[in-house]
Amino acid sequence: MSDAISLATSIVSMQADSTRQALSVEMLKQNAQAEQGLVAMLQQSVEQTQATLPAGQGTLVDRTA
Numbered sequence: 001m002s003d004a005i006s007l008a009t010s011i012v013s014m015q016a017d018s019t020r021q022a023l024s025v026e027m028l029k030q031n032a033q034a035e036q037g038l039v040a041m042l043q044q045s046v047e048q049t050q051a052t053l054p055a056g057q058g059t060l061v062d063r064t065a
Helices: 002-052
Strands: none
């Protein structure tokens, strides 16, 4: 009887670990998607800001000359 209980406990434990791993992977995927969205939003903001600035502003300046 204790072997059956031990086996059942082991199976439940493995299923719980598998579920935790699946949730962790899904959370990482969602985090990556959110970061990609943030990068796209920041890039769009930079492009819009440069489009509204007068000519010559909003570009890189060579300060070594």
